[in-house]
Amino acid sequence: MQSNILIVGGGAGGLELACKLGRKLGPQAVTLVDSRLFHIWKPSLHEVAAGTLDVHQEGLSYQMLAHDNGFTFVYGPMLALDAAQRQLTVGAIYSGTTGQAEREEVLPQRRIGYESLVLAVGSTSNYFGVPGAAEHTISLNATEDAERFRLTLLKLLTQAELQKSTRPEAGVDIVIIGGGATGVELAAELREASGVYAAYGFRQLKAERDVRITLLEGAPRILAPLPEKVSTAALELLHQRAVKVVTDTRVTAIGADAVTAGDTVYPAQIVVWAAGIKAPDFLAQLGLPTVKSGQLDVDARLAVKGHADIYALGDCAACAGPDGKLVPPRAQAAHQQADYLAAHFLRRRQGRPPQERPYVYRDYGSLVSFGQTTSVGSLMGSLKGLSWFVDGMVARLMYVSLHLMHHRAVLGTVRTAVLALARFLIKRSTPLVKLH
Template identity: 75%
Template structure:
C-alpha cells in the first residue's frame, strides 16, 4: 500500500490533521494509522475512570471518521520504520478471545510521514509504580480503574451491611501527581462516589468511606499554572474532603500502601500514577534523533531533524518554537501544530515552496475541571505576560467548549451540535454514574 501522507496516531493532533487534510486532498492522499478502532478526547479519561462518562457513548469510530472526512484508516500498531525506503510496518491484529490473526502484518510506503503517537507514563524508576498503579494513558486504563473502583465500592457496601453499619473500613484512593490529571480525577471521583448512594449503595457515605489523597512532589498542586489558580483548586479540593499532601516524594509503592521519602505510609486500595509522562518506547527504536525524554527532535517547521520527509507533533515531539521556547505537551499545542502542518502539506500538494514561517506556540491559558459544576484556570491575553483568572460556572462552560471545538474539527459544526444535544438528553435518561 502507498499513501502520499501517512499519519501515525489518532490522538487530538493526529486525528485533526487527518480530517482536515482528508477533506482537502481525499483518501488517495491521506492515511491514518492507529492501534485502536475508536477515538476519545484524552482529557475526558478522568470522567471515564470515575464512571461519569460512558466510553461506549463517547468514542468516535475511526472508520466512520475516515469515511466522512475523506482519508484512509489502517488498524494496527506501527512497529518499525525504514526511512531509506520510506516504509513503515503495521503489526498484525490478533483476536482477544482465541489469539487468532484478524489482520496480518502490513507495510505502507509514504511520501511524507507524521508521527503523532502521544505519550505514556514516566515512572521515574519508583519501585512498584508500574506493577501497583493505574495510569490514565488510554481508554482501557480508564475502564480498568472504573471497574476496580466499582468492585471496591461493592465490597465496602457489603461490609457495612454485614456489620449493620458499625464496621466497614471503606476504601482509600491515592493519586500520585497533583497536575491537571490528578486534580481532575480526584474531584470527579468525589462527585461519583457521592452519587453511588442514589443507586443502592445506601450504606456508604461518599466523604467518609471513599478517602481520596493526592500526593504531589512540588510545593503546590497545578505547579506549572499561576499560583492563584493553584490556590483556588486546592481550596475546592479541601471543601470536597480531598486530602492534598505537597512536597511529597514517593519512594515505594506496594499492593496496599504508598511510602514517601520521610517514611510516611499512605494506605491504598487503589492507586493512580499521574506524576509524569514520556514518549513511547517505540520512538527509540526507529533510528531517529530523540531528546532526553524520548521525544523525537524536530526543527522549527516540525520536521524531524535529519529526515526531510518525516514530521512529528504533539507529546511525542521535542519541539522548540521560532522564539526558542520549548513547547509544552498540551492539547492546544497539538491542535496548533496540526493546523501548521495542514498548511505545509497543502502547499506541498500544490507544488508551492515550503512556508517560511516557523511554527510558533501560542499559550491561550489553561483550564482545569474541579467537578461537574466548576473549573478554574487562567486565560492569556494578547499582551505578553497578561493573564486573567477564571473560576466557577463561566470557567466550566469554557472548559466544555474545548471539547466541542475538538469535535467540531473532526465532525463539523452541524454534527457536533447534534451530538452535544443527544448526549445532553441521554444523560437525563441514564444514571449519573455507570453501574456495570
C-alpha cells in the same frame, strides 16, 4: 499499499490533521494508522475513570471518521520503520486477548509506503524509577486504563458496602500521585461521582467518609505550572470536597495496598499515577534522532532533524520555541501543530513554496475541571504575561467548549451540535454514572 501522507496516531493532533487533509486531498492521499478502533479526547479520560462519561457513547469510530472526512484508516500498531525505503510496518490484529491458547489472526501484518510521514503517537507514563509504580498503579493513558480503574472502583465499592455491617471502617482508599491537571481533575471528579454511586444502591456508604481520596504532589503546590491564584483556588475546592492534599512529598515505593512517601505510609486499594509522562519507548528504536526525554528531535517546522520527509507533532515531539523552551505537552499545542502541518502539506500539493514562518506555540491559558458544575483556570491575553483568572460556571462552560471545538474539527459544526444535544438528552434518561 501506498499513501502520499501517512499519519501514525489518532489522538487529538493526528486525527485533526487527517481530517483536515482528507477533506481536501481524499483517501488515496491521506492515511491514518492507529492501534485502536475508537477515538476519545484524552483530557476527558478522568471522567471515564470516574464513571461520569460512558466511553461507549463518547468514543468516535475511526472508520466512520475516515469515511466522513475522506481519509483511509488502517487498524494496527506501528511495528517498524524503514526510513530509507519510506515504508512503515503495521502489526497484525488478533481476536481474543494476549495469553489465550488460540488466537485467530483477523488482519495480517502490513507494509505501507509513503511520501511524507507524520508521527503523532502521544506519550506514556514516566515512573521515574519508583519501585512498584509500573506494577501497582493505573495511569490514564488510554480508554482501557480508565475503564480498568472504573471497574476496579465499582468492585471495591461493592465489597465495602457488603462489609459495612461488620466492619464500620470499611471503605475505599484511593491515592493519586501527581498534582497536575490530570490528578486534580480526577480527584474532583471522583468525589462528585462517589456521592452519586452512594445514591445508586451503596446506601451504607457515605462518600466523604468512606471514599477516602489522597492527592500526593512533589512540588510545593498543586498545578505548579499554572499561576498561583489558580493553584490556590484549586486547593480550596479540593478541601471543600474532602480530598486530602499533601505537597512537598516524594513517593519512594508503591505496594499492592499502600504508598510510601518518606516516613509516611498511605493505605491504598487503588493508586493512580499522574506524576509525569515521557515519549513511547519504541521511538528510540526507529533510528531517528531523539532528545533526553525520548521525544523526537524536530526543527522549527516540525520536521524530524535529518529527515525532510518525516514530521512529528504533539507529546512525542521535542519542539523548541524562539526562547529555547520546549513546547509543553498540551492538547492545544497538538491542535496548533496540526493546523501548521495541514497548511504545509496543502501548500506543497498546490505547488506553492513552503511556509517561511516557523511553528510558534501560543499559550491561550489553561482550564482545570472540578466535576460537572465548575472549573478554574487562567486565560492568556495577547500581551505577554497578561492573564485573567476564571472560575465557576463560566470557566466550566469554557472547558466544555474546548471539547466541542475538538469535535467540530473532526465532525463538523452541524454534527457536533446534534451530538451535544443528543448527549444532553441521554444524560436526562440514564444514570449519572456508569453502573456496569
